[in-house]
Amino acid sequence: MRARLLVAVTSLAVAAFLWAFMVANGVVPLVALLALLGGAFWAFERYPRIETAVIDSFRRARWTAAAIWILVILGFPFLFGQNAYYIHLLVMCLIYSVLGIALNFQLGSANIPNFATGATYGIGAYCSALLALNWGWSFWLTLPFAALAATVFGFVLGLPSMRTRDSYLALVTIACGVIIHQLLNNFEWTGGAQGLIGIPAPALFGYSFAQPLRVFGLTLPFQTHFYYLALVLIALAVVVARRLHHSRIGLAWNALRADEVAARSVGINVVWYKVLAFAVDAFLAAFAGVLYAFYITYIAPDNFTFLVSVTLMTMVIVGGMDNIVGVIVGAFLLTLLPEKLRVFSDYRLLFYGVVVIAFLMIRPQGLLPQRLRSYGPS
Amino acid sequence: MSDAIFSAREVTIRFGGLVALDRVDIDVAAGEILAVIGPNGAGKSTLFNVITGIYAPSGGRVRFDGEDITGWQTHDIVMRGISRTFQASRLFSDLSVLDNVVIGLHTRTTTNVFEALCLPSRSRRELTWAAATATEILKRVGGDLYDRRYRRASELAQADRRRLEIARALAAKPKLLLLDEPTAGMDDRDTDALIEDIRRIKADRPEFAIIVVEHDMRLVASLPSRVVVLDYGRKIADAPFDVVRRDPRVQEAYLGQTEP
Structure with missing residues (x-):
């Protein structure tokens, strides 16, 4: 009681x-x-x-x-009530939470510095947008295809991890992120710097998500649909994260984080688990990207820059490495805070820098640190 | 030696101009304890790194349990049945004592990513089994490990850290265990306890072979059946301890420093 x-x-x-x-x-x-x-x-x-x-x-x-x-x-x-702005903020918080959980597989579980989550997020968004605009695919159909495309990209991105590690690997991922951004900016079929516009809103059995939501005699802004859709997505991300964390895969990633040589010496195929972390990250980030594209209906290369990756890293570090609740808390805090501090928006990057340094010095384990696993009922 | 479970032939490794190991031959029979001794820089740790695939040898072959494992990846070699501990203990220090051993069971568990995602009950059952097995191993290895199984590995005392490394290596059920200076930093009482631990492990599984790199002559005298002496990357002696200690070349290279 x-x-x-x-x-x-x-x-x-x-x-x-x-x-x-x-x-x-x-x-x-x-x-x-x-x-x-x-x-x-x-x-x-x-x-x-x-x-x-x-x-x-x-x-x-x-x-x-x-x-x-x-x-x-x-x-x-x-x-x-009627205030769409707040619902919009919530949706963005949830999208960033999914991205944070995705990045956590690498940064939190396996300590792989990946600065390309922004790029995999973008690949998911562009993939689904292109499928929807060119071939009229529905949201639900583009979702798995975009995730698949991003996962393949994640594997490719993970390949350099066979030969590089630590700061060198970080540089490789930064380069990949920049390359993707540049390609999206310069290709004609991705709409160049203008990006893609007019992505149709998702519909379920003919019910469009672009109309206001009416329940219990109340009318809520259309964003509320995406809030609930994002909830489904985050539930999926949490289930994936928990199942992997509580399996030998999560343990192998944790071993990798603690000591790579020791991990190899207990029989863990280090390269495979690193590549796997990249793939899982890309898979979930793509889901978030698809949702973003269909929610905002307009995407441009500048939505998926290096800055997005840095923001995500900040969220994971602040929230707590390898703690799902922590990552969500971090994502909410760092999505809302810049909105509240609009006055200082020119200093956003400075703000993230200061937050990371402060946390690494004062509470390096994050707001909610990783907890030791417990087994069985004892 | 025909009944050797492990044999290294003419193993050579060069780092640039430095020859760290020079045509070294080593055989280990099933159930045997072999001690490798030698002064600092003689190539003992390099030998372990070659056996476990961390370095690929520049020349020579390594055979284990009927297979040529030269140039294999470390994780494949572990899978085949060779486990090791490290000179400076390398635990997964931010994980619990129990998790360290559960990770040691990695080669004996099979869940892949699709099974972990789609068959959670199977994955959970496997992990429950692993936790129970790891708990058993911790009970047998002794020390305070069992009582401290839900504490972080970084909180352990030096002797228990070594025990935990051995427990983690044993979890993979190896046929050959490599111990790299297990008594480094231990006092006499801990060393005696460790000798007892190794004897107990041997008693449990008589067919199990051990190669131990050691500085502590007491451990070498009381445990192994055979001693290999390395000096400047060369093997200069390979005989029972009583013979080796009387070998003038060995005394000059190594024992001479401690037993004038």
């Missing part, structure tokens, strides 16, 4: 915080909210008992937690 209460209080507090953070306007409330967040994590750090109690209660009252969160997540758009 105490566990359930603690779960309910924590969950609702987190949801309330997110809501307050989204609607907060002006410097003072924003600073106050950030101070509150900082205070919460300071308390976690200072009194580990609180952290343990919260985590333990979530483990024991699993079903209560699930029920509360399903209600919160499904009902969240209703809190914003």
Whole structure:
């Protein structure tokens, strides 16, 4: 009973915080909210008992937690009524969460610095957009094909990892990201710098996602459809991430992260697992790309630059390496914060740099660090 | 030697102008413990790196269990049945003690990416089996490992780190185990305990062969049946310990420093 209460209080507090953070306007409330967040994590750090109690209660009252969160997540758009801007922010948060989870397979699980997630995201988006515009394929049909194309690209991108590693591999991925961006910019069939426009909205059994959503006598902006679609996508990403993490594949990636020579010496095929990490990353990033293309209906090379990859890395580092919840928290924070700090938008890159340096110095494990695996009921 | 499970013939490795190993022949029979000794820089660790495929030899052949494994990839060699520990222990230090051994079971588990994604119950069953097997191994290896199985490997004391490395190597059920200076940094009591551990492992599986690189003469004297001495990349002796210790060339090269 105490566990359930603690779960309910924590969950609702987190949801309330997110809501307050989204609607907060002006410097003072924003600073106050950030101070509150900082205070919460300071308390976690200072009194580990609180952290343990919260985590333990979530483990024991699993079903209560699930029920509360399903209600919160499904009902969240209703809190914003007619305001499309907030729903748009939520959709972008979810898309970035999927990308963060994708990158986490490499950066978090296996410690492979990949600066090309922006490119695989772009390949997914362009692939689906081209299929839809040229051949009139539906959203649902382009989804698997775009994912397949990006996965193949991921494999190709992973091949240099046979011969290079660490900073050299990072350079290779940066180069690949830049090449993809340049190609998208210069090819004629990708629309050049203007990109592709007029991507049709997805429809399900004739029901178009471009119309406002009417439920319970309420009318919600059309973005709400994409919020729920993104939820499906993120659920898929979480399932993929969890299943891989709790298998010998996740363990092999973790071994790779800790010590590559030792990993080889216990029989792990290091090259294969690195390439696999690239492929899984590309697969999920492409899904996010397809959703983005069909949501915004307009894509250009500049949506998929090196900066996107850097942003994603920041999200994973801030949220917590190899912690799915952490990555999602990081994605939400770093998607919302720049929106709130529009005034300083010229300094966005500087902001990311400062955040990364601060985290690497103060809390290198991220807001929610990786937890040790536990087996069985014990 | 016809019953050798492992044999290296004329193994040579050059780094630029430096000859780290010069036409070295080594045989190990099933169930045998072989000690490799020699001064610093004699080529002992290089020998291990050649056997485990971290370096490809510049010349010579390596055979193991009826197959020529020269130039194989490390992970294929482990799969074939050779495991090792490292001189400076190389644990997966940010993972739990138990996970280190579970990862050691990598070659005995099979789930691929599609099975992990589409058959989660199969993948979970395999991991549960691996965790149970790893727990058994930790119980047998002794020390505090079992009690500390849910702690991070980085929190272990030096002697337990070594034990954990051995446990991780044993998890793959090797036919040949390579121990690279297992007593480095250990005091006498820990060394005695380690000798006991190795004896116990041997008693469990008599057919199991070990090659141990060692500086500690006490361990060499009390364990192995045979000693190979390396000096400047050459093999200068290959005989039982009692013979080797009286060999003047060996005394000059190595033992002379400790037993004047």
